[in-house]
Amino acid sequence: MEVKNYSVSFGSRQLSTNINVSFSSNKMNIIMGANGAGKSTLLDFIAGIGPEGAVGEKVGIPSYQKIAYQLQQVHFFPTLTVAQTVAFYSQLTTNQSNSKTYENAKNVRNNLLSPIWNTKMGQLSGGERQIVLTYGQCLLDKEVYIFDEPTSGVDEKNAPVVLSMINDLVINDHKIVIMTSHHSDQLKQFDLNLIAL
C-alpha cells in the first residue's frame, strides 16, 4: 500500500509537498512528527474523508468501507454503558469468532474493561474512553485499521496492553495498521515501519 506525490495546502499555506509513503503489511506503520506536521491530515486522505484539495495517488488502498478509522477526537454516546458500546461495535462485524485478535483482545476486556463494564461512557476518564473505543475498533472486520494517537491519555501501565492489541491485528490477522504517535518510548518493543513527517 502506498501514497505517492501527496500534497495539500490550506489557502496560501503549503502543508505537505510531494510526499511518498509506503506501508508495510507485516509491521505496524507509525507516523511520527511535530504538532501540525500533517499526520492526521494524511490519515484523512488515506481514509478517503479529505482534506479538500489534497492530491496524490493511492496505490492498493481499499475503499473507505474497508477501513476502520479511529479519529484523534474521541466520539461516543455518553449515555451508553461500556457494555452497550462494545455490543454496538460487535453488531458491526460478523466474523469475530474467526479472529485471533478478538481472542487476544479478551485480555483487554477482562483486565481493563471489566471494572468499568457497567459505567456510562460519559462518566469515564479520557484514557478509559480511549481504551474502550480502541477495543471496539479492533473488533471490526476491516482490511486497514487507522488509529490517530490511540494511547493519548492512556497511562503507562495500560498503553502497552492497548498497543499489543493493535499489534495483534498485524501479527495474527495480517491486517494493515497505520497509527500516529508522539510516544516512541511506548513502541520500542514492537517491530515497526517508522514514517517521519
Ligand SMILES: Nc1ncnc2c1ncn2[C@@H]1O[C@H](COP(=O)(O)OP(=O)(O)OP(=O)(O)O)[C@@H](O)[C@H]1O
Ligand atoms: N481544514 C483545514 N483548514 C486549515 N488548516 C487546516 C485544516 N486541516 C488541518 N489544518 C492545519 O494543518 C496542520 C496539520 O494538521 P494535522 O491535524 O494534520 O496535524 P498533526 O500532525 O496531526 O498534529 P498533532 O500532532 O498536533 O495532532 C495544522 O496546522 C492544522 O491547523
